[in-house]
Amino acid sequence: MSILDDAKEKWTGTINEVTIGATKQDGGTRTSVVTVGGAGALPFMNFEGPTPRAPVVAMEIWDREPDDWAQPLVDAFGPVLKSPADWARKCVEEFGAEMLCLKLAGTHPDFGDATPAQAAEVVKSVLKAVGVPLIIWGCDHDEKDNEVLPRCSQAAAGERCLLGAVKEDNYKTLVASCLADGHTILGLSPIDINIAKQINILVSEMGLPLNRIVMYPTTGALGYGIEYAHSIQERGRLAALSGDKIMSLPVLCMVGSEAWRTKEAKASQQENPAWGDEKTRGIYWEIGTASTFLQAGSDILVMRHPAAVAAIRKTISELMVK
């Protein structure tokens, strides 16, 4: 007989399952789809409840050649960085990516100012090149996104992409596109659990059901507010598991872009000899950031370096062993 009471938590809520990608059968052209969510307990705590679906890594690709990426990243991909379709193909065929996140960085008015039509062409080319589901991310410039993303949404109609990101003061245009073209949507909130919930409410009140929304509660890299971002994400998950239906949505993390923005990932060995080899430092930084967010309950991790992606996928498969 045990002296201590059973300390297991009993959760009442379950995270909604969201499927990204549509095969021919569902009106799309994807050869594979990804379903995330479904958790009935904190991640990997199988003794308390199920984590039925493994978190998914989406590899980040751009519509233009990045000019500020650290050398190890550039080296990892090589010349395909010039062509989004080739880049996508390399991620899937060589690195085994299950999903891609296409960032339309080149549409930003200050960084290329590509037209909506050009962006839509890029989307089409990527969809044609690979069969995995796609996240389509704007350039984080509200007005431009409102012109570009509806065109991309149309171009990808029926493919059930994940479109993002909407904010509480800019969501109507994109939600309308999502509804029309059968996509799912990503709601961005600035590390604030209440605003995260508000976006879910605003989007769902436009008629998009809660099983077509993914939350992006903002990511902070290791050493750059990761504790705060982790705790907000965890609080959101606790609220969801405690029965808050509006918070019961899968969560996405932008690991790669945040981790590779830090000086620790980018600085050369000459600048900081004590920091070690720059070829591996950024990769470790990305792995460290990603593995932290896995524990907070992230369902989709958007990552950059193939080596970091491989390491995290290994971690995930080990954590998923019952």
Next chain:
Amino acid sequence: MKTHSITFLPDNITIQAAAGKSVLDAAVAAGLAVNSVCGGDGVCGKCRVIVKSGKVTAKPNMFLDRREIQRGMALACQTFIDGDVTIDVPFESRVGGVPQLATEDAIRYGSISDWVGEGALFPHNPLFQKIYLDLPKPTISDCICDQERLYREIRRSRDIPIMQTGLAVLQRLPDILRQCDWKVTALLGCRGGTVEVVDVEAGDTSASNLGVALDLGTTTVVAHLVDLTTSKTLATKAKYNSQITFGDDVISRIMYGATPERRTQLRDVVVNDINDLIAGLVVDAKVKLNDVCMVACAGNTTMIHLLCALNPANIRKDPYIPAVCCPPVIRAAEVGIKINSRGLLATLPSVASYVGGDVVADVLVSGMMRSPDLSLLIDLGTNGELVLGNSDWLVCCSASAGPSFEGGGITCGMRATNGAIEHIQLGRNGDIVQCNVVGGSKPLGLCGSGLIDAVGELLKAGCIDRRGRFDPAACGGRLREGDSGGQEFLLFPSALTALGRDLVLTEADINNLIHSKGSIYMAMECLLDHVGMSFDDLQHVYIAGGFGNYLKIDQGIRIGLLPDLDPAKFKYIGNGSVQGAKMALLSQEALKNVQDQIAGAMTYLELSTNHKYMNEYSSCLFLPHTNIEKFPSLMPAPQKQTDAAVAR
């Protein structure tokens, strides 16, 4: 020093001002009340004037666009005189009009006879009394001094162990007593624990014993003339606090009052207002100013400091310590209030820097400290004050709500005076179904209650989403691009308004209101949480404050300002401040109750360091709230559909 003449239009007042003086300072010197929210720091953009002619130097600012600058528009506080100039002070930049008095109809909760008098809560025992005395003449066997003779006679009818008398009275006493054949009226005023023989008047003047109950608000000053013998209110008056020129809220006034000279200036300005009101009351009631011997004043802590020209600086500095919470009774003339020259001024005690005598007065009037029922009192204003408790305990806090309830920070906002839309009803596409304007004229702007109505109605009509953003599809043709970017909702086109200016509501306006209402709601939750209770435990919710009277409960609930409770639980207490001051004036016991049972018993909760407040504030920045289950009566149908969709 070089001076220039400066002429203000349309008043056509010309004064001489030193070169380099700001137009705002000159306007103050000319006796014009110009709007200035920030007190001359150049950050509010409200003191707009038009330079008609002459040379000025203007500091750049971000409030005026090029078109306005070309038209001669300038900010009075950022424009300095360089020569003889003519300045037009437009209507919208003036502190004008008469504030709406809480009418008897609006005071839907009790009257003075319920509180003071026979069979009421407190006995009738005024702070100031006049008693007629027929003194026995001195003889060789009854040879006590004049003062002792007076005291002995007073004590025959009153149980007053300790009395005091000023030298000025003693100097006149022997002559008065003998000139009027020992028939005199003694004027007795309560000063803390003692009674002062304030004066001695010849003959019987006891029939006319008057006092003034004063609500000294940051925005408005309200005065009631009261017959202390009959408890009747003889006349009432209100006006805007002229200190508004030195800042809209207490913080900017505290900042303005940084030097003794400026504090004297602030005091003189408000004392002028008080004197104007009292002079008007006396004329209206056809009584003598000399018969007004007592003023009881309820105001927030800062206003009381400024009335007494006390340094308020520490009120806004951590750890927020006022100079005094319970100022002594002083002679009214010491601060310049013109009543009987020996008359007294009493103030209601404060609890803390941001919970003042006005709130204490509200509690007194609500009676919540006498009932076992759990009650919540809300005083809505720039600073929202909340009190929770019952006959055993009281907890209070203050929430900085911002000026939107007073029409501040709102594009077409205004105070609740003539021309203000106080209620509005909208239909489909935001079309106006009904609109009430104070004074019945064409609308000029939106006051707090009108703003709450407008936002509540826009939400109901689906013209805005729950974050307060417009939905173009639901706004008919009323939505347009504003001058400063962003969308605005046209309520009234210029042809239908009093100033010929379009009356609009912007997303920024709605956002300001959302922040104001959010801070009040969050403060209520924190207060309840602090004592381990919830809204469901509340039996009564009292709404105080001039603005509170005009608030519609259903609209307050719809936008999430008020908790979603049975409307029958809400009660308006009208201007609790002036009513509480009146109760104190009429009953020493009431004042003592205020001091001991209310101000003395209230626990102050500081919200600026409250974790719950910090963590959950953003959940209130939604209409009505992020967690809709807190507002069951407002659960939207689409949400149920969404739930159903998920279930499918």
